[in-house]
Amino acid sequence: MSETRPFWRRPAPPLRATPVVGLLVRSYEERLTARGRYLLWVTLAFGLIGIDTRRSQAFLLFAVCGSALLLAYLLNEFRRPRVSFACALPPRATAGRAVGVTASLEDPAGRAVRGLHVKLPRPIRWGSSLAITPAEHLLDVNAQHAAQATFQLLPKRRGRYLMRGATVRRTDPIGLASGRPLRAPDQTLLVYPRYWSLEDFSVPAGRRYQPGGIPLSSSTGDAIEFVGTREYREGDSLRNIHWRSWARRGEPVVKEHQEEYFCRIALILDTFQPKRGKPEHARSFEAAISVLASVADFYSRSEYIVDILAAGPEIYEVSAGRSLAYLENVLDVLACLEPCHEFPFEKISPSLFERLQRITTVVAVLQDWDQPREDFLRRVKGLGTAVRALVVREGSPSKDWRAVADELDISAMTPQDVETALQQGSVHD
DSSP states (O other): OOSSSOTTOOOOOOGGGSHHHHHHHHHHHHHBOHHHHHHHHHHHHHHHHTTSTTTOOHHHHHHHHHHHHHHHHHHTTTOOOOSEEEEOOOSEEETTOOEEEEEEEEOTTOOOEEEEEEEOOOOSTTGGGEEEESSEEEEEEOTTOOEEEEEEEEEOSOEEEEEOOOEEEEBOTTSSBBOSOEEOOOEEEEEEOOOBOOSOOOOOOOOEEOTTTGGGSOSSSSOOEEEEEEEOOTTOOGGGBOHHHHHHHSSOEEEEEEOOEEOEEEEEEOOBOOTTOOHHHHHHHHHHHHHHHHHHHHHHTSSOEEEEEEESSSEEEEEESTTSSOHHHHHHHHHHOOOBSSOTHHHHHHHHHHHTTTOOEEEEEESOOOHHHHHHHHHHHHTTOEEEEEEEOSSOOSSOOGGGHHHHTEEEEOHHHHHHHHHHSOBOO
């Protein structure tokens, strides 16, 4: 685990998200330089000390410092830097892993520009969950040479961050405040959950006939086997015409194939949380997402077709494996997944049971074990589908799962076990 806050802890909404106070906070963070912010606090201290003008002359220092800040602010109010500015963020990152961002500046006319204040503003939502170091750069652009400002982003939690564009501003001669910004475009940063590389994940696998499923997948593993030719029938695809047989027989002939059997695995994520959840519920939820991401990563390197079903405010369905989709498609969904406050299996069941005639194995990542979850998995197994369940929970489950552990292939993990696996395993960036 990195030295940052544990990945399951949700931060409180920051002050910058409020309408009035947020504007003042953003002005304090973005318009003042580090030197200017220091002088502001000194000014406020002098103001408190000199509030009684008959006993102290500190109000004079307050007036001098306050005047310097006000003058610096007014001098820069209408100054915009005339430079070429570009700053692109990576589209994706992983919680707990730092990524670098570089901003480049250049004067189109080849002149030197002094006193530039470059800053990468934190997002309004979850801003406290994204550490940006250094907070700002004060630099000069030399004639005929471009300048660069490098930042390091460390996201502390998964999610979809709406990043405001990096800014460059001109500063006053002594570098207290900055003026109107030249802003790069806003961007979206998707932060994936942490996951580790599983070397082995055994499940009771089977094989079922996939009507029409193979043509949608790549040629990895099983393929459509050529078994012979037959006469052309209305509706046959022109791509299946066997040209040599047509030339030999003088009439249209098409190739006939036999679709093979292969494994199709459904990964089910239990996203249920009470409306007034406790901190341990949030820890279990985030740990369950990391477990599912690790299992999805394992199967993305195999020849299996994998369906991801997660019940949230909506049902999320992603197919991966056999080149149907990259692992990033699965992680994109998991990065934005929110808890569901309604019992999720009531939503998953109709979609899942429509697919059961093609699914060979169900791997369920659960946050609790109780009678409804047991009934659900028994119904799945009763239809001929192999089952494996992983219970990820902090504390004792609602019902003891050990009595049916062998029958339903159940194992359990705690958030602490997940964190240990993340520390010891090969964690992905």
